[in-house]
């Protein structure tokens with residue numbers, strides 16, 4: 001594991017959330033992306049050597065709609081940058097840490113990602129990210 005790649009936060013509106021990250025803290029958006037297949041508008045904000053990932057649902061079928069409906073806005077996941085996501089999936093299984101897919105999926109900004117089920121990772125949704 002190289003570092004915390006980003007901290008994912010679900011928000012109703014990225015624009016509204018910028019009052020804190022941009023207006024108050026002076027942090028800039030370093031990359032915004034629409035992920036249609038995931039129903040997500042995503043904005044990355046550089047914060048020191050890690051990033052905040054703001055996740056806004058595009059529609060009711062978004063990957064974060066259920067979370068937003070049940071828990072409201074808030075902390076969603078912690079992403080760790082790894083070297084070899086395929087390798088880490090195999091090791092996670094051996095350790096009883098449940099990957100949510102057997103193969104990595106495409107993440108934001110040309111990455112391969114896999115998530116570990118929060119019920120096997122002390123209640124925190126963990127994302128493992130390999131930058132291409």
Ligand SMILES: CC[C@@H](C(=O)O)C(=O)SCCNC(=O)CCNC(=O)[C@H](O)C(C)(C)COP(=O)(O)OP(=O)(O)OC[C@H]1O[C@@H](n2cnc3c(N)ncnc32)[C@H](O)[C@@H]1OP(=O)(O)O
Pocket residue numbers: 008035038040042053055063064066067070075076077079100106107108111113115117118119123124125127
């Ligand atoms: C932009 C792309 C990518 C990147 O490149 O960075 C992203 O970050 S995409 C981020 C959004 N996508 C995902 O999160 C995909 C992986 N997540 C999932 O597959 C699901 O969210 C889940 C984790 C499997 C949960 O889905 P589901 O089982 O349908 O929801 P439930 O409400 O039934 O939850 C079951 C259980 O898990 C607890 N839970 C749910 N979400 C979280 C969470 N974010 N953190 C911690 N715990 C979570 C939930 O509370 C339930 O527990 P109990 O209530 O005790 O049963």
Ligand SMILES: [Co+2]
Pocket residue numbers: 006008053077079127
């Ligand atoms: Co993420």
